[in-house]
Amino acid sequence: MIDITINNKKIEVEETTISELLKQKKINQLCVVIEINGKILSRELYDIQKINEGDKISIIKFVGGG
């Protein structure tokens, strides 16, 4: 288990990929923008990028309307 921050909240998670994290949180990957340590993560890397100790992650989940 590792300590990370998601949307400014400290949380303990398993060392896993971004893709897995989203699945665990039941978040639709197609509706999000992910920022890790100040940089937007490319979608192609969701299955590859592993979460590391101390990572600051922002998950921006879009909702419909415009």
Added chain:
Amino acid sequence: MNSEKTFKVGIAGAGGIGSNIAVHLIRSGFTNIKIVDFDKIELSNLNRQFYFFDQIGQNKIRVLLENLTRINPSLNIEIEEKILDASNITETFNDCNIIVEGFDNAELKAMLINAFAASNKIVISACGVAGLDIENITVKKISDKIFIVGDFTSDIKDKKLYSPKIFIVASMMANIILKLIGFSDNIIQKNRSL
């Protein structure tokens, strides 16, 4: 005008957000704009989009150009009738340096931001614009050049869309754009009038 030469605003979607942002920019004197949409005007659009009853059934993009021209007869904005998706969005707005996300659909919103994330373009987007509560509307800035305006929770799945909130969000987005382009509060400005 320096701002016209330096900046071009691309508006993806001519709906509630896109059409009203276009109005604000034109009324403010900024006309270097490209607007892209594929849709036709429907009765249900009139609750928030810059169209009129006698325009129902017509193509949004052509009608929006007409409506904007009635505000400024000398404007020369670019319009394109096109369905935008991940395969064409970056090339469509290649010559724009500020991109407005004016989609209705959550997946398209995320698609646009992700598509431009690696570029040096500024993106202004809307997230959470449904309903009547305006107290929680904020501006979130990510990755230094992406601005998202809204309450981040109000979804059209759960709440109706109303003109005031759409207008407020569109207005805040337009205001961000005007500041980025260099419009100022100064009363005496050269070549700013319509």
